[in-house]
Amino acid sequence: MGFDGTLRVLIIDHYDSYTNNLLQLLQRTRETDDGTRNSEWSSAVVRFDQYTWEHFRDYILPLIDAIILSPGPGRPDRISDFGFNSRLIKEANIPILGVCLGHQGIGISFGANLIHAPNIKHGQASQIMHTNSGVLKNLPQHFDAIRYNSLVLDFEGLHPDLAVNAWTYDPEDPSKKVLMGLQHQHRPIFGVQWHPESVCSSYGEKILSNFREIALDFWNVSTPWNRWTRRPIGRNVSLPSQLLSQSAIQREVADYTESGFVAPNRLTNSQSRPYFVKSVPLGRGPSAQDAFELFVRHSTLDGEAWLDSAKVRDVHSRNSYLAAGSFSLSYSTRTQSLSFFQENKRIKTEKLSESYWSWLDRFQKEVIQTNTQALSAHALDQEAEIGQPIFQVGLIGYLGYELKRESLPGYTYTPSPDHLADTQHNDTHLIFADTVLWLDNYTRSWTVVGLVRRGESDPIGAAISSTKAIGRAESDFDAYVERVREGFARPPSPPHRSPTPLPLFRGIDNERTYSAAVEASRAAIREGESYELTLTTKFKAKCGDEDPYSLYLYLRSRNPAPYSAYLNFSYHDVTIMSSSPERFISIDRDGVAEMKPIKGTIGVSTDPVEDKRRVNVLATDKKELAENLMIVDLIRADLHNISPSKSITVPKLLQVESYETVHQLVTTIQSQIAPKVGNVKAIERCFPPGSMTGAPKLRSVQLLDTYEDHQERGPYAGSLGYLCASGTVDQSVIIRTIVKTGSELVLGAGGAITWLSDAKKEWEEVMVKANAVAKAEPLVEIPEIVLPEIVS
Numbered sequence: 072m073g074f075d076g077t078l079r080v081l082i083i084d085h086y087d088s089y090t091n092n093l094l095q096l097l098q099r100t101r102e103t104d105d106g107t108r109n110s111e112w113s114s115a116v117v118r119f120d121q122y123t124w125e126h127f128r129d130y131i132l133p134l135i136d137a138i139i140l141s142p143g144p145g146r147p148d149r150i151s152d153f154g155f156n157s158r159l160i161k162e163a164n165i166p167i168l169g170v171c172l173g174h175q176g177i178g179i180s181f182g183a184n185l186i187h188a189p190n191i192k193h194g195q196a197s198q199i200m201h202t203n204s205g206v207l208k209n210l211p212q213h214f215d216a217i218r219y220n221s222l223v224l225d226f227e228g229l230h231p232d233l234a235v236n237a238w239t240y241d242p243e244d245p246s247k248k249v250l251m252g253l254q255h256q257h258r259p260i261f262g263v264q265w266h267p268e269s270v271c272s273s274y275g276e277k278i279l280s281n282f283r284e285i286a287l288d289f290w291n292v293s294t295p296w297n298r299w300t301r302r303p304i305g306r307n308v309s310l311p312s313q314l315l316s317q318s319a320i321q322r323e324v325a326d327y328t329e330s331g332f333v334a335p336n337r338l339t340n341s342q343s344r345p346y347f348v349k350s351v352p353l354g355r356g357p358s359a360q361d362a363f364e365l366f367v368r369h370s371t372l373d374g375e376a377w378l379d380s381a382k383v384r385d386v387h388s389r390n391s392y393l394a395a396g397s398f399s400l401s402y403s404t405r406t407q408s409l410s411f412f413q414e415n416k417r418i419k420t421e422k423l424s425e426s427y428w429s430w431l432d433r434f435q436k437e438v439i440q441t442n443t444q445a446l447s448a449h450a451l452d453q454e455a456e457i458g459q460p461i462f463q464v465g466l467i468g469y470l471g472y473e474l475k476r477e478s479l480p481g482y483t484y485t486p487s488p489d490h491l492a493d494t495q496h497n498d499t500h501l502i503f504a505d506t507v508l509w510l511d512n513y514t515r516s517w518t519v520v521g522l523v524r525r526g527e528s529d530p531i532g533a534a535i536s537s538t539k540a541i542g543r544a545e546s547d548f549d550a551y552v553e554r555v556r557e558g559f560a561r562p563p564s565p566p567h568r569s570p571t572p573l574p575l576f577r578g579i580d581n582e583r584t585y586s587a588a589v590e591a592s593r594a595a596i597r598e599g600e601s602y603e604l605t606l607t608t609k610f611k612a613k614c615g616d617e618d619p620y621s622l623y624l625y626l627r628s629r630n631p632a633p634y635s636a637y638l639n640f641s642y643h644d645v646t647i648m649s650s651s652p653e654r655f656i657s658i659d660r661d662g663v664a665e666m667k668p669i670k671g672t673i674g675v676s677t678d679p680v681e682d683k684r685r686v687n688v689l690a691t692d693k694k695e696l697a698e699n700l701m702i703v704d705l706i707r708a709d710l711h712n713i714s715p716s717k718s719i720t721v722p723k724l725l726q727v728e729s730y731e732t733v734h735q736l737v738t739t740i741q742s743q744i745a746p747k748v749g750n751v752k753a754i755e756r757c758f759p760p761g762s763m764t765g766a767p768k769l770r771s772v773q774l775l776d777t778y779e780d781h782q783e784r785g786p787y788a789g790s791l792g793y794l795c796a797s798g799t800v801d802q803s804v805i806i807r808t809i810v811k812t813g814s815e816l817v818l819g820a821g822g823a824i825t826w827l828s829d830a831k832k833e834w835e836e837v838m839v840k841a842n843a844v845a846k847a848e849p850l851v852e853i854p855e856i857v858l859p860e861i862v863s
Contacts, residue, residue: 077306083140084143096267099276137168138165142171144767146599181255193825196215197265200237202236205285210278216273219701222598222599234254324714348797350450366555373396380634389511389512408422413535446797463795467793470790505543519551571617571625576847577612582831585830586831606824614816619639632649659799662743689736705767705768709761715743
């Protein structure tokens, strides 16, 4: 064909968790004869319900050269799932590529039938055969493609204008073809049932390259396809700024190319900031438990935190941090009430007119980071691997699962009267740590880190109406360091606090009730409503006079983990005791984000031969591999909201990691955060953790609300960790965690439900996970007593 230029492509998203990954297939550039590199695509993502058909037809369509219809949940014959796209397919003469739901929509628009796939697959590969035409030209036969579909177009009854150009075979009936791709006979409309954007699919770039060549040919050559006037395709042209500003991909990410990351707090006027961070190395010292009991425990009424790498296995668990709060804050999505606490008193409450995430982003950037001169990487004196952050001072706490209400685009929540009446409920608690004891678990060396005021100015204190200064005078910090040094030099007094065994936990479900929810989830998956649903349940126990700190000591000895943590918010009588093995998201000083989803669990055996067999079973189990891959593709898509596509990589895919009581299937994904995206926005745009929702995220969360009887998960399934004044972040997924509220202890557990799930095995996995934390038993159902009929 020989044509060149930059195509303006619009991706129409159906609230799918994989749509953004298509952008990675559109990032290529092409070198011309004079050595200039030109972008092959200018792209934007819009939601399918963002415009009316009339507005789209009259004001959007003339501005673009091609359209990609994304995957998505549901059915294309429902307007609520597919919008005006059937009219678009039938009426707009423009190159269109449909993926999964988009592909099905092309068939439905021309009268095809949608049926259940004979081989339902989610996160699994099929071998694709094809006619070597259209977007599949010059691809090999039998290539692997990842599918996420329960429904397919029927071979029977296709409109004569549609031609099948790709298929696979039903593994249970090798003679039966399953439709995998089609193309229009007279117009540049193509569909593929699989997901070419999946990290494990083959030839995705080639498919998009073929589509590009077809689109260029369409606009440059007069053919029966092209009833419009031919128009030239320019080089390095862009979609109009107005359309880019309406993209579902945030503008600060879309605008970022390869200029590199600049940490938000690296400003030229750092010397004039009201606070600076000071650190003093102390060398080797006592255990983390001794140090916590000596200098943190009961030292304040404003909360205490021990980010405790109880299981030191690699760089992720190298550092532990101990801190007491100088103030704390809480927020409820039910009432939009934000409160600050200091010295066991509520000092300020306000009702937010914006989302909590927006408020926290401003507070973190404009109040904390802008006013603080953080330590340089050199001053921290620790070689940190890519994606591994270090905490100095800042906010520590948890972000509960219900904050999804304010983070998920398209999610709606109307609090019930009971919810509004519960003024004690909170979805997040954070403390501000202005003095931190930092332990390097590799060298066993301690460092004291503190926020020091340069003068009388105290903007953090002013922002919260503080009753005392935030941060320390330098002389006060130096005196504190000497007290710590002296304490390290003498034996701990009083001696260690003894662990207290955890009580028996009783489930709110048993195999029967949980299996019913599993089957409801599988039914939704069969109908194309979701690919995977992370279903959860709870186990509860009563806590009498037991000290939650002693309970945590028992937990850390029973199930030590890289992201173990103890958070105590005394004002609210809330304590988090976590033994999480899973990182949600970290952001290092250079803006490299890392996420480590865990999907796939099997118990450890004391028999070495049996244990080795179990590891091999987990590493090769197609259900477990599919579960993990689905979340990997989801997270890659989430990262597009905070990072440029080119920077998103998967350095470790589907590998087994072993812990004290379980083996788990783990993947590592990394990306470069765009400079204008703050650490709070990075968390918000990926929240809640995809491993705790399933995919597509929005539809899955909505379904889970129903299958879990609209019971709030609380902190469980959210995240826990720190937001540093330097801009770094480290957050774990809150799993394998006990939450104490008053006298009640709650332990959450669950698992990913797919079409391949077996209800009995899913319940067994829940019990394995719960019993890794504490002794847990199912709900005991009391048989209904039927009284004999009294005959008068």
